[in-house]
Amino acid sequence: MKKKKWSIYVLEVFGLLLGLVWISPFYLMIVNSFKDPRGIFSNVLTPPSELNFVNYQQAFEDLQFVRSFFNSLMITVASVVIIILFSSMAGYALARNKSKLSSMILLLFVAAMLIPFQSVMIPLTSNFGQIGMLNRVGLIIMYLGFGCSLSIFLYHGAMTGISVTLDEAARMDGANKLQIFWRIIFPLLKPISVTVAILNVIWIWNDYLLPSLVLGNSSQTIPIRMFYFFGQYTRQWHLALAGLTIAIIPVIIFYFTSQKQIVEGVAEGAVK
Amino acid sequence: MKNKEMTFWLFITPVLLSLSLVVILPVLMGIFYSFTNWDGLNFTAFVGMDHYRRLIGDEQFLQSLWFTVRFALTSIILLNVIGLGLALLVTSKLKSRNLLRTIFFMPNLIGGLILGFIWQFIFIRVFSTIGDVIGVEVLKGWLSTPATGFWGLVILTVWQMAGYIMIIYIAYLQGVPKELMESAEIDGATPGQKFRHVIFPLIAPAFTVTMFLTLSNSFKIYDQNLSLTGGGPYNSTQMVAMNIVDTAFSGNQMAYGQSKAIVFFVIVAIISLSQVYYNKKREVDL
Numbered sequence: 001m002k003k004k005k006w007s008i009y010v011l012e013v014f015g016l017l018l019g020l021v022w023i024s025p026f027y028l029m030i031v032n033s034f035k036d037p038r039g040i041f042s043n044v045l046t047p048p049s050e051l052n053f054v055n056y057q058q059a060f061e062d063l064q065f066v067r068s069f070f071n072s073l074m075i076t077v078a079s080v081v082i083i084i085l086f087s088s089m090a091g092y093a094l095a096r097n098k099s100k101l102s103s104m105i106l107l108l109f110v111a112a113m114l115i116p117f118q119s120v121m122i123p124l125t126s127n128f129g130q131i132g133m134l135n136r137v138g139l140i141i142m143y144l145g146f147g148c149s150l151s152i153f154l155y156h157g158a159m160t161g162i163s164v165t166l167d168e169a170a171r172m173d174g175a176n177k178l179q180i181f182w183r184i185i186f187p188l189l190k191p192i193s194v195t196v197a198i199l200n201v202i203w204i205w206n207d208y209l210l211p212s213l214v215l216g217n218s219s220q221t222i223p224i225r226m227f228y229f230f231g232q233y234t235r236q237w238h239l240a241l242a243g244l245t246i247a248i249i250p251v252i253i254f255y256f257t258s259q260k261q262i263v264e265g266v267a268e269g270a271v272k
Numbered sequence: 273m274k275n276k277e278m279t280f281w282l283f284i285t286p287v288l289l290s291l292s293l294v295v296i297l298p299v300l301m302g303i304f305y306s307f308t309n310w311d312g313l314n315f316t317a318f319v320g321m322d323h324y325r326r327l328i329g330d331e332q333f334l335q336s337l338w339f340t341v342r343f344a345l346t347s348i349i350l351l352n353v354i355g356l357g358l359a360l361l362v363t364s365k366l367k368s369r370n371l372l373r374t375i376f377f378m379p380n381l382i383g384g385l386i387l388g389f390i391w392q393f394i395f396i397r398v399f400s401t402i403g404d405v406i407g408v409e410v411l412k413g414w415l416s417t418p419a420t421g422f423w424g425l426v427i428l429t430v431w432q433m434a435g436y437i438m439i440i441y442i443a444y445l446q447g448v449p450k451e452l453m454e455s456a457e458i459d460g461a462t463p464g465q466k467f468r469h470v471i472f473p474l475i476a477p478a479f480t481v482t483m484f485l486t487l488s489n490s491f492k493i494y495d496q497n498l499s500l501t502g503g504g505p506y507n508s509t510q511m512v513a514m515n516i517v518d519t520a521f522s523g524n525q526m527a528y529g530q531s532k533a534i535v536f537f538v539i540v541a542i543i544s545l546s547q548v549y550y551n552k553k554r555e556v557d558l
Contacts, residue, residue: 019372022375025431029390090288115537117492118494120294130313251381263373
């Protein structure tokens, strides 16, 4: 018994040390973001001697943070809403229709998940460019196309737990298909909608390559702006680190406000 | 009946249309273009297998492919060992287990681009400082050689994704029945024996999931590659995804870049299909 207590104690210390190592990059980013270049040069490991927000002011302006934040937010929210809307409808229709065609369409969506982004990006951007759709609307359509497969798959799986008798009862009461879906089925799919939303928010918010190819220099998102910002301040670590800290703050807030749902959603998306 | 069909199509048309526009049409066109002299807008001639023949002799592409394979294999081993280790740690009786779970998972939510920049600072500035202080030469000049670039990318990827793998292992570990663990304990099994003979066989299905997930994820990495090393020094740490982007958009060789993209597609598809195959086979075995 004594031996066991001792080993738990060792494990506890080991766990905490590992946790400290794990967050040390964030610690180093934050402490050095308050220093001037000389401060970083003289000692990179210690906390700053004073809390100086000059770096943050300049990084905030150069990142055009308010603009890029709202651009990212608008693109993410619009894409995720559309993905949830259309994927849930499709998941429902495909689950309720038992025909061979229906299962073949589902297979098509699943098979499309095999195709990596780099394999389609060149013709994709060329096509959208030729019809003048290399803009935010085009980007949102692309997110629907790339994101719908996994989402439909998850909705389709969740539908197996929702009995057909519900549809039939509602039809008896005179509801049409659209009403049945929106009033009866969609509310029951809420847990899976949360999963779908979380998986897509994480992906779209952080995505760099697709928006950089589609949006170019206009209406920039946080990752795109961050890329240019970093290029501008290569080796000017004090400014770069302040910018990186600013860029991370929204994600950290998101994580701490809905950690439970995020972890559950990610687990569900991966295990399926 | 007709009406029912109508609603079916009404419900699936938006996604079917966007999937066709965004994935299916481009991939078919991409296969076609890889046999032409397409410049991004037009093509004037078929070139047959020329691009693919050129690809076999393209040293930079082959080097990227080899680098990606080495990177992917190293990452999946480390990710699974560390991910499982973290999962065992945070499902133990530690007081700090919830805090640790939060910490280990955190990097996963932040974009690879941003994390790559943070680690660039760690490797270049912090490593060299620590190297100076404790007098270890190995910590100096990180990311300036192919070897340190390689390990830098591995460390970044493992740090970012281990929490994700941990979450998957936790889901399987929670499926291990408590009674089984208790009876093993009563029978006098040591923690090591419990792991080897009780936990390990029960979470074996998790390995197939995480192995292929980490394999295809590490194969497709781009953002981390771009922000941490940018492919440097001298393109020695350039992975396949970046090689394709560079060929097409910096080198402006659209059709040639597309032929690389098709080869990439075939490799990724083979990886994913073997996963489906193994999963099916495992289900049959059970």
